[in-house]
Amino acid sequence: MSTITITGGRPLRGVLRVQGAKNSALPLLAAALLPAAGETRLFNCPAIHDVAVCLRMLRRLGCRVGQSQGVVTVDAAGAAGWELAEEDMREMRSSVLFLAPLLARFGEAEITLPGGCELGPRPIDFHLNALRQMGMEWEESHGRLLCRVPRRRLTGCEILLPLPSVGATENVLLAAVTAAGQTVVHNAAREPEIAELARFLNRCGAKIAGAGEGTLYIEGVRALHGESYTVMPDRIAAATYMAAVAVTGGDAVLEDVSVPHIYPTLPAFLQCGCRVNVEDRRLRLTAPARLRPVPYLVTGAFPGFPTDAQPLLMAMAAVAEGTSVFVETVFENRYRHAPELCRLGAGVRVEGRMAVVQGVQTLSGARVRAPDLRGGAALVVAALAAAGQTTVENARYIDRGYEDLAGALAALGAEAARTD
Secondary structure, three states: OOEEEEEOOOOOEEEEEOOEOHHHHHHHHHHOOOOEEOOEEEEOOOOOHHHHHHHHHHHHOOOEEEEEOOEEEEEOOOOOOOEOOHHHHHHOHHHHHHHHHHHHHHOEEEEEOOOOOOOOOOOOHHHHHHHHHOOOEEEEEOOEEEEEOOOOOOEOOEEEOOOOOHHHHHHHHHHHOOOEOEEEEEOOOOOHHHHHHHHHHHHOOOEEEOOOOOEEEEEOOOOEEOOEEEOOEOHHHHHHHHHHHHHOOOEEEEEOOOHHHHHHHHHHHHHOOOEEEEEOOEEEEEOOOOOOOOOOEEEOOOOOEOHHHHHHHHHHHOOOOOEEEEEOOOOOOOOOOHHHHHHOOOEEEEEOOEEEEEOOOOEEOOEEEOOOHHHHHHHHHHHHOEEOEEEEEOHHHHHOOOOOHHHHHHHOOOEEEEEO
C-alpha cells in the first residue's frame, strides 16, 4: 500500500511552481482522438495517474503516444479500435469523455460505466441523452453500453442540460465540433476547463462561441487539425498548496497560477486571516499565527466555491479559532474525509449536506486513510498542522491528481515522504 508520512509543525516557506491542470488535460487528451490531420502536442501536461490511464487508453485504441518532461504527443492517424477496456473505464470517471470522440471518428463506441472517486451518484444519463438527441443510439448488453450513429455522422441540434454538468458539457462539445450543422447547448457548465477545451478546439479548426457562458454555439466542421497547446495551471492544486501554507502559519509564493481561476477561493482564505498578494502569475500567501474560522461556506458550480477545494478548507477550519460551517451542494458524499480528520483530533459534525467544524488548538498525528482524491489531499494538509507523525494510507488516490505531493511539500520545508 502506498502511504505519505508527515511530521507536522513546520511552517512552509519558499517558492513552488503549480502543475498543469488535471481537469483540463483529460478532456484535451480525449479531444486528440477526434477526426484530425496531424499530431496533438500538449505542454505542461501533469505526470499524474489519470493522465497515465488516458495515455494507456489512447495506445489501446491504436494511437501513437509519447510523454517526456511534461510534453505529451498523440498521433491518432492509426486509431482503429472503438472499444474501451473495462479496467480503464473503472479507473476514472473522465474516461466517459472518450465516448464522443469515438462516435465522431468511427460512428460507434463500446464502453462500460466509468469509475473514479465515490462522491455519490454521478450517472452519465446527461451524456447519453444529449448524444441521443444528436443521433446516437445505444443499448446495454452484459454491463456494456453499445453506442452507434446509424448515419455515421452526428447531427447538431439544441440541447438543454438539466444541470450545468462539466462532463456532459465537455462530451457535447467534443461531439458537436465535427457534427453536421449547428449545435446550441443551453445551461452549459462555465468552469475554466470548459473555456480551455473550447479554446484548444478552436485552435484546431473548430467553430465554438460562448465558452465560459451559459449557452454554447458550435458550428460543425468535417475535420480538425493537430495543434500544440499548453495546459492551464491547476486551480485545485494551487488551493491545496495555499491551504498547506495556511495551516502551518507559513509564507510562500506559488508560481504559474491563473489568478482569475482561483478568485472563487480567495474570499475564504482572506476570511481565515491570510494575506494574499497576486502579481501576474505569482501568488504569495502569508498566514496568521492562528487561522480564523470560515463562518459559512457553500460550494457550487463556477464561479461559486469549488467542491474540490471544500475538503482543503475543512482541514484549515479544523485548527481555526472558532466554528466554521460548510454546506456541500454538488456531491452528497463529499464529507468522507471528515471521520478521518476526527482521528487526528478535529471536531467535525456532519448532518446531511452540512458540516460544522469546531476548531481545536492542536491536532495529533495518527494513521488515517485517504477516502478519495481531494479528501486524501485534505488529510495531508491537516497532518502538516498536527503534532507528531501522521501516515496517510491509500496515497494512490492522491496520485490521481497531484505530481508528487509529498515532494512538493518537502520543497517548501515540510517533513513529508512517500512510501510504496
